[in-house]
Amino acid sequence: MTARRHAEIAGAGFAGLVAAVALADRGWTVRVHERADALRAFGAGIFIWENGLRVLKAIGAYDDVVAGSHDGEVYEVRDRDRVVAETAFHAGMGSRMLTMTRQTLYAAILDWAERRDIEILTRSEVVGAEPEGVLLTAGGGRYAADLVVGADGVHSRVRDSLGLQKERNTGTLGLVRVLAPRCLDELGPGRWDRVIDFWNLPHRSLRILYVPCNGDDLYLAMMAPVEDVEATAVPVRTDIWVPAFPQLEPAIRRVSAEGRYDAYETGKLTRWSSGRVAIVGDSAHAMVPSLGQGAGLAMANALGLAVALDEISDVPDALARWEERERPLTEYTQDMSAKVARDRLGTAGRIWSDGTIRTALSVPTGTEHLPPVPEEEDIHAPL
Numbered sequence: 001m002t003a004r005r006h007a008e009i010a011g012a013g014f015a016g017l018v019a020a021v022a023l024a025d026r027g028w029t030v031r032v033h034e035r036a037d038a039l040r041a042f043g044a045g046i047f048i049w050e051n052g053l054r055v056l057k058a059i060g061a062y063d064d065v066v067a068g069s070h071d072g073e074v075y076e077v078r079d080r081d082r083v084v085a086e087t088a089f090h091a092g093m094g095s096r097m098l099t100m101t102r103q104t105l106y107a108a109i110l111d112w113a114e115r116r117d118i119e120i121l122t123r124s125e126v127v128g129a130e131p132e133g134v135l136l137t138a139g140g141g142r143y144a145a146d147l148v149v150g151a152d153g154v155h156s157r158v159r160d161s162l163g164l165q166k167e168r169n170t171g172t173l174g175l176v177r178v179l180a181p182r183c184l185d186e187l188g189p190g191r192w193d194r195v196i197d198f199w200n201l202p203h204r205s206l207r208i209l210y211v212p213c214n215g216d217d218l219y220l221a222m223m224a225p226v227e228d229v230e231a232t233a234v235p236v237r238t239d240i241w242v243p244a245f246p247q248l249e250p251a252i253r254r255v256s257a258e259g260r261y262d263a264y265e266t267g268k269l270t271r272w273s274s275g276r277v278a279i280v281g282d283s284a285h286a287m288v289p290s291l292g293q294g295a296g297l298a299m300a301n302a303l304g305l306a307v308a309l310d311e312i313s314d315v316p317d318a319l320a321r322w323e324e325r326e327r328p329l330t331e332y333t334q335d336m337s338a339k340v341a342r343d344r345l346g347t348a349g350r351i352w353s354d355g356t357i358r359t360a361l362s363v364p365t366g367t368e369h370l371p372p373v374p375e376e377e378d379i380h381a382p383l
């Protein structure tokens with residue numbers, strides 16, 4: 001009997017947990033190291049598109065995610081009270097756009113990880129890796145493995161210890177992300193079940209993406225330039241945001257006190273691997289969030305990694321095959337996300353087109369066996 005292959009993973013975020021589940025499903029033993037003292041998601045809400053839903057279906061977490069999420073059937077863009085664009089997703093674009101709290105998505109994936117025989121160590125800070133297949137932790141820990149995965153986010157220590165970074169940029173825009181109650185009885189007339197992209201131009205470059213997450217929770221993504229110290233402040237300054245978006249006053253006044261302003265960070269690598277070490281998720285390909293694809297692609301590439309390792313037994317060869325297969329769509333999405341953010345500066349217009357929806361309609365490696373979503377899909381019906 002051949003010994004099971006073993007993986008050490010840095011980071012229990014979306015990429016790390018999906019990689020863990022996908023590898024465990026293919027016979028690997030897996031240990032995940034998480035720096036934080038508890039397993040939870042940071043951030044408020046999130047969009048997951050058809051490609052991400054297919055990955056969730058492939059690893060088993062789909063039903064729990066769908067049950068706790070909202071189907072944002074229509075994406076509406078408004079400049080103050082004027083509707084300037086409307087896009088219907090199911091029938092019109094062929095992809096669903098599900099919105100949910102980050103915790104809903106995270107808890108569903110974690111639940112599936114916990115059903116496998118995966119060891120997850122909290123308070124285990126990774127400080128680097130060696131290409132021969134060793135993960136290094138603070139305090140001198142050395143964990144040998146057939147495969148090491150750096151899924152430790154945009155500030156990845158694994159990536160940096162191997163000198164793989166090619167480009168890294170911090171943008172001039174960012175978002176305060178907060179949750180609020182839905183406040184449906186207090187908001188005025190309107191289609192408050194939609195995702196609504198509110199702009200306030202040319203008065204001040206502020207924007208609020210209004211995102212229902214479920215029956216109770218609303219996610220507000222409040223965009224402001226880095227240099228706008230008032231609009232980027234947390235707790236949110238109601239004296240700045242309410243006059244700019246009076247339609248949303250009841251929700252803005254009740255946003256959660258915790259939250260954080262994050263400037264957009266992006267990065268590209270020379271290579272996605274070195275020897276037996278693979279870099280996946282934001283550590284490899286952080287992107288501007290304008291298409292809501294960072295986590296979707298992090299999960300897709302984590303699943304694709306496990307598939308490649310199943311196809312090719314030599315680990316470095318499998319990692320090369322994985323990168324060759326997944327990197328073109330990932331970099332296309334990074335570039336398109338940046339272009340959308342640039343093009344929309346100062347103009348509140350239609351965002352969705354064949355080019356911007358392409359990633360959502362892609363079929364991630366390892367999900368080819370799943371049927372396509374029929375038009376008029378009932379989101380509570382199985383894929």
Ligand SMILES: Cc1cc2nc3c(=O)[nH]c(=O)nc-3n(C[C@H](O)[C@H](O)[C@H](O)COP(=O)(O)OP(=O)(O)OC[C@H]3O[C@@H](n4cnc5c(N)ncnc54)[C@H](O)[C@@H]3O)c2cc1C
Pocket residue numbers: 010011012013014015016033034035036045046047048124125126127151152153154155156157175177262264280281282283289291292293294295296297298
């Ligand atoms: C404002 C904003 C909005 C976004 N909206 C969307 C959206 O709507 N849809 C979407 O798909 N994506 C969105 N994204 C992108 C998405 O959040 C990321 O792409 C996704 O979280 C990447 O997952 P990850 O697992 O690679 O990294 P992370 O989620 O950052 O997880 C990394 C994990 O590693 C841990 N870690 C870090 N360092 C160490 C260490 N040294 N040792 C051990 N553990 C460590 C962290 O604690 C964390 O648990 C958005 C991003 C931003 C900034």
